[in-house]
Amino acid sequence: MLHRARISFALITLVFATTINGAFISTKNALRRTSMIDTNYHQTKSVEMIRCLVNCDVDFSFKDSVIIPSSCRTYSNAGRCGVTFEMDYVRKTGSASFAADNSTDIEFETGLVVDARFSFEPSVERKALWSYECATSNDCASKYFQKYISHYIELTEQLETLQNLMSSLLYNDSNLPTVHQCYRDRDTFEDCQSGICTYSWEAGENSTTRYMCEPAKVPVNVYYQILRTDPVIPVSPILDEVRYVCNTNKCNSFEYGVGIRLVIAEKWGGILDTNSAATNLITGSRYALLSVSVILMKFLC
Structure with missing residues (x-):
């Protein structure tokens, strides 16, 4: 999810919850959106609509080829496309969710945020929630996912x-x-x-x-x-x-x-x-x- 208090923008979310130093990070498998930005950079502009894959959830294993299932056929015209994917680098599994957003009025073409947690006890944990948004072309989020998901899987050894x-x-x-x-x-x-x-x-x-x-x-x-x-x-x-x-x-x-x-x-x-x-x-x-x-x-x- 692309966020934080003064620089937050439309976000799509996925199940990912953990307690870190008393702070609770929670994302739900629902299309929750926020649009907060520092008032010094808040602009209203016409949004060019693009086609986005929506209502699509994918579960996958790192050992298998990751593809968007053929059952994902719902599209929406929106200002931005987005995908969030949670990666468990210990269990070597992941899940992804696609959505669209019209509320963003921040002038960026692509945005990427990662929330990552590493735990050393009582058991080893390595999880990361990646959120990507784009306003570049039709289906830009699904294309990004298909092009780069292997890159994120290959981070297993690096992380x-x-x-x-x-x-x-x-x-x-x-x-x-x-x-x-x-x-x-x-x-x-x-x-x-x-x-x-x-x-x-x-x-x-x-x-x-x-x-x-x-x-x-x-x-x-x-x-x-x-x-x-x-x-x-x-x-x-x-x-x-x-x-x-x-x-x-x-x-x-x-x-x-x-x-x-x-x-x-x-x-x-x-x-x-x-x-x-x-x-x-x-x-x-x-x-x-x-x-x-x-x-x-x-x-x-």
Whole structure:
């Protein structure tokens, strides 16, 4: 679903629900739409109607050829076409839903958002919800799905590697407490005996970072959201977001946080139908990039 508070636009949704750091991500298998955009970039314009596949749901296994079933024959003329697909990279299964929307008045041709969650306990989980919208041509969403679904399936190994890289810093599977201190801001830390550390970051002109110690009740996990449009919406911020829970000592440090963000930016795997390369997730000072060079060598070498 293409969303977040100040930059949200028409979205199609699919069953995908999980609790992450107390925040509930939920999408229902219904054509729920929102249209919210910063008032500095809210325009009313005539929408050119295109043909879109609607009322079509697909379940598939990664080991099989993925095709849109012949029973999907319902089309609608709309301003935008869309598809959402949930991918379970552990069970190697997926599901997709196609829909159309007329309410969007944001000037972009294509938009892609991913909500991804990696859990390390009590069992390993790797799930991602991808949502794609387009206003380029008839059947553009279904064409995108048919052209690129193999790309998203092939991310299985890449995202497993990503989880392993994050696990090496954030997760200790010992039964003994391993957290003694957590950062409470970039430069200072607090005692956190037998607890967990948390880190959250949201992009923007004034990006927000939070560091906390909490009771050891939340499973170790990483969540991220990345939004990309083509052309880029000239409004700030594009609300990329990263949150994680970790159980190694001082694991919510500034350096670890930037390292996690950088490795996600390297491995997230998103593409648009223009074949443009994935845009870097993180923006920041030269100092920030240099300060994690050791971590990145561990990650990427």
